[in-house]
Amino acid sequence: MSNVSASLSAPPLYKRILHAASQFVREQPFGTVGALVILTIGFAGIFAEWVAPYDPLEINYMSTFAPPSLEHWMGTDDFGRDILSRLIYGARTAMIISLSASLIGCSIGGIVGMSSAYFGGRVDFIIQRLMDVLLSFPIIVLALVVVAVLGRNPVFGVDMNLVLAISIPMIPKVSRVIRSASLQIAVMPYVDAARALGFNHRRIILRHMAPNLVAPFLILLTAYIAQAILLEAALSFLGLGVTEPTPAWGLMLSGNASQFFLTAPWVIIFPGLAISLSVFAFNLYGDAMRDWLDPKFKF
Amino acid sequence: MLKYAAKRILMMIPTLLGVAILIFILVRVVPGDIVEIKYGSATGSLVPQDIMDAERARLGLDKPYALQLVDWLWGVVRLDLGTSLWTEKPVIHEIASRMPITLETAVLSTLMAILVAVPLGTLAAVYNGTVIDQVVRVLTIGGIAIPSFWLGLLILMTLLAVFHWAPPLAFVPFHKDPVQNLSLLFWPAVSVGYRLASLIARMIRSSLLEVMNEDYIRTARAKGVREALVVRRHALRNALLPAITVIGIEFALLIGGLVVTEQVFNLNGVGRLFIDAVQRSDFMMIQGLVMVTAVFFMLINLIVDLLYAALDPRIELE
Numbered sequence: 001m002s003n004v005s006a007s008l009s010a011p012p013l014y015k016r017i018l019h020a021a022s023q024f025v026r027e028q029p030f031g032t033v034g035a036l037v038i039l040t041i042g043f044a045g046i047f048a049e050w051v052a053p054y055d056p057l058e059i060n061y062m063s064t065f066a067p068p069s070l071e072h073w074m075g076t077d078d079f080g081r082d083i084l085s086r087l088i089y090g091a092r093t094a095m096i097i098s099l100s101a102s103l104i105g106c107s108i109g110g111i112v113g114m115s116s117a118y119f120g121g122r123v124d125f126i127i128q129r130l131m132d133v134l135l136s137f138p139i140i141v142l143a144l145v146v147v148a149v150l151g152r153n154p155v156f157g158v159d160m161n162l163v164l165a166i167s168i169p170m171i172p173k174v175s176r177v178i179r180s181a182s183l184q185i186a187v188m189p190y191v192d193a194a195r196a197l198g199f200n201h202r203r204i205i206l207r208h209m210a211p212n213l214v215a216p217f218l219i220l221l222t223a224y225i226a227q228a229i230l231l232e233a234a235l236s237f238l239g240l241g242v243t244e245p246t247p248a249w250g251l252m253l254s255g256n257a258s259q260f261f262l263t264a265p266w267v268i269i270f271p272g273l274a275i276s277l278s279v280f281a282f283n284l285y286g287d288a289m290r291d292w293l294d295p296k297f298k299f
Numbered sequence: 300m301l302k303y304a305a306k307r308i309l310m311m312i313p314t315l316l317g318v319a320i321l322i323f324i325l326v327r328v329v330p331g332d333i334v335e336i337k338y339g340s341a342t343g344s345l346v347p348q349d350i351m352d353a354e355r356a357r358l359g360l361d362k363p364y365a366l367q368l369v370d371w372l373w374g375v376v377r378l379d380l381g382t383s384l385w386t387e388k389p390v391i392h393e394i395a396s397r398m399p400i401t402l403e404t405a406v407l408s409t410l411m412a413i414l415v416a417v418p419l420g421t422l423a424a425v426y427n428g429t430v431i432d433q434v435v436r437v438l439t440i441g442g443i444a445i446p447s448f449w450l451g452l453l454i455l456m457t458l459l460a461v462f463h464w465a466p467p468l469a470f471v472p473f474h475k476d477p478v479q480n481l482s483l484l485f486w487p488a489v490s491v492g493y494r495l496a497s498l499i500a501r502m503i504r505s506s507l508l509e510v511m512n513e514d515y516i517r518t519a520r521a522k523g524v525r526e527a528l529v530v531r532r533h534a535l536r537n538a539l540l541p542a543i544t545v546i547g548i549e550f551a552l553l554i555g556g557l558v559v560t561e562q563v564f565n566l567n568g569v570g571r572l573f574i575d576a577v578q579r580s581d582f583m584m585i586q587g588l589v590m591v592t593a594v595f596f597m598l599i600n601l602i603v604d605l606l607y608a609a610l611d612p613r614i615e616l617e
Contacts, residue, residue, distance in 0.1 A: 133317035136593040140558050141573065145585065148577050149328045233446055234559045238574060253449060261456045268456065272449035280444035
């Protein structure tokens with residue numbers, strides 16, 4: 001990170017975070033816009049009960065396919081459900097799934113990559129060949145197989161196996177990037193010192209190497225959240241992801257939604273816009289994070 | 300180079316073995332098998348157990364897993380991927396009959412993406428920081444954010460609503476009827492090609508910007524070469540190299556990535572075959588498809604690396 005100021009007593013954590021945030025806002029206007037959009041979507045998702053004008057599951061056969069109006073800003077779908085409300089609750093689904101999938105995928109990938117670099121030699125070789133195997137499965141194919149294998153396992157209304165299916169394809173890619181970043185760190189004197197002190201491997205990897213890989217980790221994490229949103233939408237669209245009646249953006253586009261698009265284009269247009277806007281925001285924010293933390297970092 | 304290629308191909312064997320074993324295990328962990336789906340026992344129909352057992356025996360699903368695994372691996376070695384449990388035709392024929400549609404869409408979208416992306420990326424780099432650069436940036440960020448299946452739906456919607464035209468239903472090979480062939484595959488290719496074009500354009504822009512700072516560019520300018528020539532002959536040639544990697548990897552991923560687009564456009568390609576196989580628990584078909592896509596992915600990767608070395612003499616293959 002740039003601008004590490006050496007002061008005698010470090011300011012408290014909240015002050016440092018505030019300082020970093022204000023610096024980010026000044027230096028990265030695009031990233032700030034992205035962050036604001038993400039915060040808005042996240043806020044809407046968290047407080048969906050208060051933000052959404054209608055119950056997203058409430059079926060009303062009296063007003064199916066109502067066009068956008070003051071009453072229903074984005075119209076209603078084939079069951080007469082309010083699309084805006086479904087989008088707002090869908091934001092919650094998308095955020096929970098993509099955040100946890102990215103966190104799981106990047107953490108496992110990170111640990112695998114760090115271990116691979118730290119142990120080197122035969123361990124490194126075997127891990128890398130295993131990653132080769134995972135890498136040669138196309139992402140969506142891997143996710144499809146995982147979904148089919150694990151079935152459904154809802155935890156608090158979110159299908160944890162879907163989360164796993166989205167995070168597993170990330171592991172080989174993240175581990176590659178983190179491995180190459182860790183290779184430089186594994187030979188640092190402080191890692192040698194930790195070894196000399198007789199710390200165990202786990203402690204060296206997690207306490208000595210990991211803190212120095214926070215920047216690439218954060219960059220990858222944001223980038224993969226965007227990918228996870230797209231993958232979740234694609235799986236739900238195929239009918240293999242989130243299932244009815246849970247409101248999810250990809251699911252809103254699937255099934256017979258495409259048969260009505262001539263009479264009710266809003267059924268198709270708004271969920272797609274929601275997906276695109278959130279992925280767009282995460283990409284803007286992610287790009288800015290990379291420029292800000294480590295402009296030379298490539299993945 | 301030949302030695303390197305041979306070594307790489309040899310290295311593929313253990314990886315493919317890993318893929319073959321992994322997918323074999325994965326599909327067998329799935330609860331329920333094709334016999335249950337065939338007889339609809341999930342939906343509550345009561346088929347006597349002995350009929351189901353007989354069917355399992357007929358399909359070879361009653362053999363011990365170890366034996367099935369050996370059969371499967373031995374088949375893979377002989378390029379025999381077994382028979383589909385659903386259609387009971389050879390898996391390799393089923394895949395081969397669906398491959399042209401997927402492969403052609405992938406090639407078409409990649410070609411279109413390159414044709415659009417190279418000039419766009421170059422313009423954005425040459426006019427770095429101007430309005431042109433900003434327009435390209437917005438277009439390409441959009442391409443990465445918009446899901447291809449949604450773009451496909453929007454395209455279909457526009458074609459129907461505005462032009463009252465729908466793509467033809469049947470696939471005909473290009474050499475038989477190029478017009479019908481292209482009018483079927485053009486739009487799916489556009490909807491996946493947009494993302495690809497965005498990735499390539501961004502890559503070209505950033506690598507061109509990097510190259511433009513090199514000494515040889517300054518030399519070329521100093522000796523009075525026209526700017527257009529500097530960009531085309533000196534800079535772009537070097538900047539295209541990293542783009543080749545992106546193009547190759549994305550092309551290899553397309554074979555799997557077309558799954559969703561084929562669903563939107565109702566194309567009877569490999570992706571559709573895959574979804575059907577997953578829904579029917581057709582183990583042999585899933586295994587075969589994964590093997591084929593994995594081989595394809597690895598070969599494309601190898602070709603990219605070889606091409607890279609052939610184009611850039613500074614790179615030495617070890």
